[in-house]
Amino acid sequence: MFNFYLITFYLKYFPGNIFTNSLSFAASDLLSYIFSGLVLKKATTTQTLVLSYLISCIGGVLYICFHNFTSLIPLFIVLSRMGNSMSFNTVYVTNNRLFPTEFLASTYGIANLISHLLTIGAPLVAEIPDPFPFLVFVANTIIAIVAALFLREHSQKKDETLINKH
Numbered sequence: 001m002f003n004f005y006l007i008t009f010y011l012k013y014f015p016g017n018i019f020t021n022s023l024s025f026a027a028s029d030l031l032s033y034i035f036s037g038l039v040l041k042k043a044t045t046t047q048t049l050v051l052s053y054l055i056s057c058i059g060g061v062l063y064i065c066f067h068n069f070t071s072l073i074p075l076f077i078v079l080s081r082m083g084n085s086m087s088f089n090t091v092y093v094t095n096n097r098l099f100p101t102e103f104l105a106s107t108y109g110i111a112n113l114i115s116h117l118l119t120i121g122a123p124l125v126a127e128i129p130d131p132f133p134f135l136v137f138v139a140n141t142i143i144a145i146v147a148a149l150f151l152r153e154h155s156q157k158k159d160e161t162l163i164n165k166h
Contacts, residue, residue, distance in 0.1 A: 001115035001118070001119045002115075002118050003056065003122075003140050003141065004084050004085070004119075005123070006122040006125055006140075007077075007081055007084060007137065010126040010134075011025060011077075014073050015070045016070040016071070016073045021073060023074075024074035024075075024077045024081075025078075025081055028079075028081040028082040028085065029085050032081070032084075032089065033086075035082070036086040036093075037093075039051060046153075049151070050145055050148050050149065051086075052084070052090060053087055053141050053148065054083065055079055056079070056080050056082075056084045056087070056141045057138055057142065058083075059079025059082070060137045061138055062075075063080065064134050064135065064138065080137065083141075087144065091111075095111075097153045098152075
């Protein structure tokens, strides 16, 4: 969530045409929601998250290395935002794969509380001069990749067996 809002607040500082960059920003959200759904049909939650974070990381690293090439900025925005929005959508949709049914509401609440508390700093980081905001973006993405590798999907069959026994 930090990266989601960091890139949103940072949009005004991307070099190039603000309208082209905004259009790329919006298009990447649309593509990411479609793409994450397609990937989730074929892959696990962990695989989908790692893929989305890798896409974000590639976009962030490319921006850090080539931010002077203003004609390529929309591509970097699309990659960074697309991967980030994919992960956002994946986490929202797959919460029921990660936790038993009786804990779903609590996990949504706790995750939202923690993520909103951490996101408070995103507008402040977005105001720091280049390349620091995208260094933070890439560092957060790398941390997310490592964290996603430890996720294990919860078996719904185990819940069904317990319900049938009672």
